[in-house]
Amino acid sequence: MTSKEVIVMKKKKKAYLIHPFLAKKVIKGRKPRKERNRFKSMFTLILFMAFIVLIVRYIENELMPTVVAMSNMKVSTMSNSIINKAVDETFEEYNASTEGLVTYYYNEKGEVISFGVNTVLINQMNSEIVDKINKQIESFDKEVLSIPIGRLLGESVFSNFGPNINVSILPYGKVTTNYKSSFVATGINQINHRIWIDVEMTIQIVVPLNKTQVEVCQELTLVDRVINGNVPDQYINVPKDEILNIVK
Template identity: 30%
Template structure:
């Protein structure tokens, strides 16, 4: 009577051993698949964040500048002598700081308004094989961009022709974007330099800038 019980016990142990072995192999396969897919998904998410942030920055700045078409005249004043020669370029620092704060707020609000983004990645692309890139049904993922905005003012003088100089004022935006994906997240830094004012100076290049 003891023999059948012994055989049943051995059979159960073998069954549990096979199940554990199967689960271990399955777990290793899933880890390997995740290691293969994660770089592709991360790259796609980072690219999407760059596109989203640059479009948002450009649109926010253009909207603000369209509402204030006379900003060039308030920001920059070209000081000349009686003979018309250029002495200096006078930049209104108070107006410049005000514009910088306004544009930074506009970019921040535009980015905060971004909803979840759906991205479709072809199954062949996820495999990492070049022959299958772009093929197969799309695997859809959702990313939720979060952002942090910094800005800095820059200006430049560039030759624009014979006896002509182009003075430009830029705001250099730096945006930290994080894409929150199912199970993990990735971050990317996006920089975008946008010209907010430009003045054509006819005459010799001024020797210095002045701020008021």
């Protein structure tokens, strides 16, 4: 082996003589720096993506149920307020009263033998209530719900601590109304006559990573009266003008 064929490698100030063939093997066994950097970058990216997935899963499984529950409570309160406002405005506009909605017909003994319901007026009020509710729903472009981060963690002790997380609620809804009436015997020669409107609202809440629907039902009593007599067999659909004339 000549001096040219010998490679001197220094390690800790010690010299080693290595054959060129072995030196080539050693050099080939080491990965280039660019390849090592590329591997580290890919590994870091995979770890970062896995971390993001875990965070999203945690938010979806642990935090979002609390957000949805609180959103449901807020939307339920908002829906009841919308319904009450629409009903109050409608009754005020139509100046509705029990006498204007139903008329009772009595016999010589003062017992109810038949009754007439002003379905025309009730249907008009139904349409007006639905229209007012829909307009109010459309006016709510976005609701912002501020939730302390301590409440999202599920710890009651820290429920009011920590910074607030603002969640935007986008309500989309529909409303339906149904007019109903009942005549029920409540005692000896006494009957309870009720007329009411069932208002049903379905609000869809869209929050980050989730959406849900909230159903709100309200029973609006128009007539609730106990009168003497038996349950009448006759029912008369009397127009509005005729009812008002009879009452007069």
